[in-house]
Amino acid sequence: MELSRLLAELADGDFHSGEALGSALGVSRTAIWKQLQKLEDIGLAVESVKGRGYRLPGGFCALNADAIQCSLNPTAKAFLSSLQIEQQINSTNTLLAERARSGDGVSGAVCVAEQQTAGRGRLGRQWISPFGRNLMFSLLWEFQNGAAALEGLSLAVGLSVAEALTDLGVAGLGLKWPNDVLCEGRKLAGVLLEMQGDAAGRCQVIIGIGLNVSLPDDAPIDQAWTDLQRQGFVGSDRNHLLAALLNRLLPMLAEFEVAGFSGFQSRWQAYDALADEPAELRRGEEVVAGFCRGVAANGALRFETPSGTELVSGGEVSLRRRQSGS
Numbered sequence: 001m002e003l004s005r006l007l008a009e010l011a012d013g014d015f016h017s018g019e020a021l022g023s024a025l026g027v028s029r030t031a032i033w034k035q036l037q038k039l040e041d042i043g044l045a046v047e048s049v050k051g052r053g054y055r056l057p058g059g060f061c062a063l064n065a066d067a068i069q070c071s072l073n074p075t076a077k078a079f080l081s082s083l084q085i086e087q088q089i090n091s092t093n094t095l096l097a098e099r100a101r102s103g104d105g106v107s108g109a110v111c112v113a114e115q116q117t118a119g120r121g122r123l124g125r126q127w128i129s130p131f132g133r134n135l136m137f138s139l140l141w142e143f144q145n146g147a148a149a150l151e152g153l154s155l156a157v158g159l160s161v162a163e164a165l166t167d168l169g170v171a172g173l174g175l176k177w178p179n180d181v182l183c184e185g186r187k188l189a190g191v192l193l194e195m196q197g198d199a200a201g202r203c204q205v206i207i208g209i210g211l212n213v214s215l216p217d218d219a220p221i222d223q224a225w226t227d228l229q230r231q232g233f234v235g236s237d238r239n240h241l242l243a244a245l246l247n248r249l250l251p252m253l254a255e256f257e258v259a260g261f262s263g264f265q266s267r268w269q270a271y272d273a274l275a276d277e278p279a280e281l282r283r284g285e286e287v288v289a290g291f292c293r294g295v296a297a298n299g300a301l302r303f304e305t306p307s308g309t310e311l312v313s314g315g316e317v318s319l320r321r322r323q324s325g326s
Helices: 003-010 018-025 029-041 065-070 074-079 092-101 153-167 238-259 262-270
Strands: 047-049 053-055 082-089 109-116 135-143 173-176 180-183 186-197 203-211 278-283 286-295 301-305 308-312 318-321
Touching (some): 018 029, 018 053, 082 092, 092 135, 135 238, 153 186, 153 203, 203 238
Antiparallel strands (some): 109 135, 173 180
């Protein structure tokens, strides 16, 4: 019996007896008990009350391909080539990269998981993902002109996430170069781009996105963070949320493939969380103080220091707001 079938029965948040669950799923009560233990093992709190049965307090909104497809607009639906849902996986980026290498991955392929066991962010950071609490997904897109055509892509992806959340009524959003989506100054989502293929020609980009939806208070994250629940977002349906993101992301990628980042520059700067703010640019052990002055048409950061304004591209570089007095 798959966990997804048991989760579907418990999704309403009501109590269900072991006997009723066994009857609904065609298995024994012992099999149900073993599956309930697996739910506990992956971090879902199952409440058990003698004489009433089992429930998931607050219910559970499982990822569902039909529900996601129904919420896509016609334009996004036309660009979506495949949609794959995994219960537990090491990394959605890794899965799509493997598909692309085997010749099975084409533009518009999407993989989303209830939980990643080896999710990763930029600069080798781990991306925390409790089962069913967030959105972790990857999108594969093929480009014909190599790495040079990808300048500013991570910014355009972050912009699409911010605009999709704005569409849903989330307030206080900002973007931090090159790939963070913030809310009230705290990290809400991140973007990781990985490229394979010909660096000067036909290549595939796997775009990984992690969005905090409902994290536990003790989430082991080493930076200021928030999630949609803490921001008062009442939309608990992650299927509708993912569709809203894809409604922005898929058309953006088609547009970016033709025109690059320049058409998104002004829209990105409207969300710039560090515009004209004092900041620190870190390259390994080197720390440079300056001011953020927006981004160039190719997505490079305009970073002003006493010696002039430098155009900073991506790579092993991190940016943070400079605290007063530092």
